[in-house]
Each structure stands twice: as structure tokens, then as C-alpha cells.
Amino acid sequence: MAPLDRLARLRAEHGVELGDDAWIALVSGLIRDHEARMHALVAELPLAPESIVIFGRPVETPRLVSFHGEPHARYGYSGRVFEPRPWTPGLSSLRDAVEELVGVRFDCVLVNHYRSGDDAMGWHADDEPELGPAAPRDVLIASLSLGAPRRFVLRHRRRTKERRELSLGEGSLLVMGGATQHRYQHAVPRTAKPVGPRTNLTFRLIRR
Numbered sequence: 001m002a003p004l005d006r007l008a009r010l011r012a013e014h015g016v017e018l019g020d021d022a023w024i025a026l027v028s029g030l031i032r033d034h035e036a037r038m039h040a041l042v043a044e045l046p047l048a049p050e051s052i053v054i055f056g057r058p059v060e061t062p063r064l065v066s067f068h069g070e071p072h073a074r075y076g077y078s079g080r081v082f083e084p085r086p087w088t089p090g091l092s093s094l095r096d097a098v099e100e101l102v103g104v105r106f107d108c109v110l111v112n113h114y115r116s117g118d119d120a121m122g123w124h125a126d127d128e129p130e131l132g133p134a135a136p137r138d139v140l141i142a143s144l145s146l147g148a149p150r151r152f153v154l155r156h157r158r159r160t161k162e163r164r165e166l167s168l169g170e171g172s173l174l175v176m177g178g179a180t181q182h183r184y185q186h187a188v189p190r191t192a193k194p195v196g197p198r199t200n201l202t203f204r205l206i207r208r
Ligand SMILES: O=C(O)CCC(=O)C(=O)O
Pocket: 110, 112, 121, 126, 143, 145, 152, 168, 186, 187, 188, 200, 202
């Protein structure tokens, strides 16, 4: 099947239209041996807290981070520019599995590892201009989650801030497309519930 057909089929079979050209698609259990894959990545990647700038002040991310991709895929967010580290065998094999389903060969991946419920991701959108010629109105992101499920919340940017909540983990793939990054922000909130570790990989395309 041609790559564009695969994306269209994924959207038709698993998509949820959010309105205003925003859409998401969720596929459960894409990676069956997700726990083993997560442990292999933790051993393979130089995961560490990243220093970012929030409200003009440097802070460490409350999670471990590693960014990988093709040499051109430099990526700026939260006041920093990140140079890609090379693909590793574990990341390449997960990229292949995502490409098989989505029909797109992503050129970089941001890996976030949440050690416990204390680790989290604050409200933001992946709306940086390098995420494509039509960013942020048309951005494609494939977000693969290994390990324990965590609450993932989308909130509309308009004043009403309507929300959608998903549980992401256990090898699930969330694809966010169209104007989702333009219309919505997302977060993985902290939780006091005991939760196991989780690794999230957001595969992205960086404009050359
Ligand atoms: O861990 C997640 O599911 C979200 C990751 C995320 O928001 C990001 O990488 O921008």
C-alpha cells in the first residue's frame, strides 16, 4: 500500500476528528513486547534530565530525555536547540514499526522516560516552525508509549478549554495530525497514584 494510503486508512479506521482541521488516531497494543523494549531503551540511551528555560529561568525537566535523528534534524524547544544523537538499534526498530503502520519515515524522535508518577510533562504544543512547511497548522506526530499507562490530556486553546483524556502506554500509538498542535495543548500530569515507569517516543519530521 502506498504511504499516503496507509495514513488515510489509519485515520479512517482509528481517527477521531476534533474539529477545526485537528485529528488524532489511537492504536492500542502496537508493540506487544513493550516492557522489554522499554528496558532495552533505558539500557541503550543516554537518558538524563535536560536543562530547559521556562519563564526566563533554567530548570531541569522532571523526566529523563534523549533526542535522536538524522544529522539535519536540529530541534529547538523551551529555549534550547537540541542536536540529534544517532539512531540506535532499539530506536530504529521502533521507527520501522511506526512507519509500517503510518506510512511515514520520521527523521527524528524525542524520547521521554517517566520514572514514576512524580515525573511529568507540562502543558505545551509541538508547534515549532521546523516541524514542517505548514507548521503549526499541519503537523504530523506519532507518539509511541511503552511501559505503564499514564493519563494524557488534550485541552483546546480557546477560552472554554474543553478537554479530552486518553490513557497512553503498553505499546500504544497516538498519531496527532492536521491542526492538533495549533488548536490544542497537551500534558502528562503528575500523579500520586503508584505507577510504573513509562517511556514515550514522539517521532517527528523536521524540515530540511
Ligand atoms: O509522554 C507523552 O505522552 C507526551 C510527550 C510529549 O508531549 C512530547 O514529547 O512533546
